[in-house]
Amino acid sequence: MKQALPGGPPRVAVHRNPRVRSAFYQIVVLAVVLACAYAFAVNASANLRAQGFASGLGFLGNTAGFGINQTLIDYSETDTYGRVFVVGLLNTLLVAVIGCVLATILGFIIGIARLSPNWLIARLGGVYVETIRNLPLLFQILFWYLAVLGTMPGPRNSVGLGLQPIISAIGDTSVWLGLPAAIADAWRGLAAWIGPPDVYLNNRGVILPRPLLGDGSEWVFAAFVAAVLAAFVVRHWARRRLDATGRTFPVGWTSLALIVTLPVAVLLVLGVPLAFEHPELRGFNFVGGVRLIPELVALLFALVTYTAAYIGEVVRAGILAVPRGQSEAALALGLRRGLALRLIIVPQALRVIVPPLTNQFLNLTKNSSLAVGIGYPDLFAVFAGTTLNQTHQAIEIIAITMAVYLAISLITSIAMNWYNARTNRRFER
């Protein structure tokens, strides 16, 4: 029989209270860590000051003095290190965003190919994955870079792409075949009438015409935004109708039609306020137009093919994780194959795919810093490289660069976790 203790619960000495002890030890450990950190900080700053190194972020306002060959915003040598930072950051984000999108598309294709019942396609997928993911990425970047540079001609022998080169080639072929000169002349006349090509390939990159936006082009953009909003409204309406009546509506096709036709219609009504600045060979290089530098092309190619090999495996694992019974049940319910895939298989596979896919996005973003090997001006190259070397402010610059990569990664994670939570919620409804 239990006896009531006199005077309430037993009094335990403070130093024997497990909660107090636990808190005490945690505070001690934290204090030691902080003390060490403080000692490092004092030591580092004292030593740097003794050697004459300035600290702080004042250097960001100084003139950089060096050129950068790909800038998404206006930049010249007279701009500041602060602007160099922004230029580098944008170049990194450019590669990361395009890379993630393309790697996801290619990765899904590879993953599905590996599961194909077609022996050849499945084997090709397998060979692709095993080759690409087992070679060092830096090696692959250098390979593509030298492959791009090695196969492309110099600017004076650029390969023109478009109608004109094809037609003039037909003219040349007809001479070679021994056809009458009049035929060749006719083809060449046609080629001359069409004018020079707009797209050029050479070892300085891919040169495209630059679209010049005329008056009223903002209306075209507005129409695009309106179409996207309308597509959301249609989707919402279709879902409510489905819930209420059970009748389906082709939301995808309607949205696509809206998003394409509305801006095009506005464009036509306004009399096409769009011109193109055509590239032209002048001196050493092409002047005018937009140029994709070979460093960007090679880096994207390497990052996308490399990451896609991993994403392919992730996708394959995701699809295999959905029990076969699920698709059999869906088909037994009378769903068409496409609907079964879209409504039953893919949503369940995504639950497995999204978390490791996030890892691959993070890897791709961080791997983009290997651009330094081929002279692509990303954040790591122009800021943690050139700027660090010119200003000697290693601690500040490395800390900023770390913080930026950390922030990019955390934002990606948060976005992907949100998406994952949203996909999972669908199952709880």
Added chain:
Amino acid sequence: MKRAIFTLGLAIGFGLSVAPATAQTLKKVKDRGSLICGVSQGLPGFSTPDDKGNWTGLDVDYCRAIAAAIFNDPAKVKFSPLSTKDRFEALKSGEIDVLSRNSTWTLSRDALYNFVGVNYYDGQGFMVRKALKVNSALELNGASICVQTGTTTELNLGDYFRSNSMRHEVIAFSTADETIKAYEAGRCDAFTTDVSQLYSEKLKLSNANDHVILPEIISKEPLGPMVRHADDQWFDVVKWVHFAMINAEELGLNSKNVDESLKSNMPEVKRLVGTEGNFGEQLGLTKDWAVRIVKHVGNYGEVFERNVGTGSRLGISRGINRLWSKGGIQYAPPIR
């Protein structure tokens, strides 16, 4: 408070990597028994390893001269190959004792490190393909130019094109090898760096005769060894190794006749070889410090000719690097 937290975070990563400011480098080197010398990753004539891993070059001979002065043995050097990007951090952190890596003496670098002198007066130039039929750097408007990042070259390039109102595209690589490879692959119309280095890199091209170095020199590039701030004794040692080599050439001492010079009666020679006074000891070295340098490595002229001069593969004429007494600007203070 925010600032304190910021500094704290940084220091965790870097607190350990920064060497004590008052480091006694000479003592450290003597205790270790060898000198750690920062050199390039392979620049024929200045610092380059052969197939057996032996380093040679003008900058390498300076490392050997310092080791000879301290240990009487030019082999007591460990070479640490560094990229242009990493070289200063390696010096700052104490990873190397001296940086002898064709680095240009500039104000902003001197404000953070100590340059001991100029062992090669250089200037920046351009190399192009002969097929481009370019005869002057002023004809390079609109050209793509390959350059190594983290160099004064990169900055001079921007200045030169801007002051001549010319446009250009810069492609910056982190190592010399990547830069020259991209130039060779046709990514750029021109390759720019210090002229001595152009001669040196030209040797690496598969068809060296298809390339030409343009006549314009667009900058002053005084190259020399560097040491850390706040160690005056070590600064003096390295500085006077350099001066000893120039003084030896001026006095006619070389690796072959240096032993006989011990019997010389000329007061300047006696002070240099240590038969009079205790000049080496004032530096923290021995009396025969200069004899050791000249015997094992040679005087400045010998080192120049052997590595980059007309008799070497680079075949560069002495030019302004001749002694002041022979029409050049190489000059050393007296030993007194």
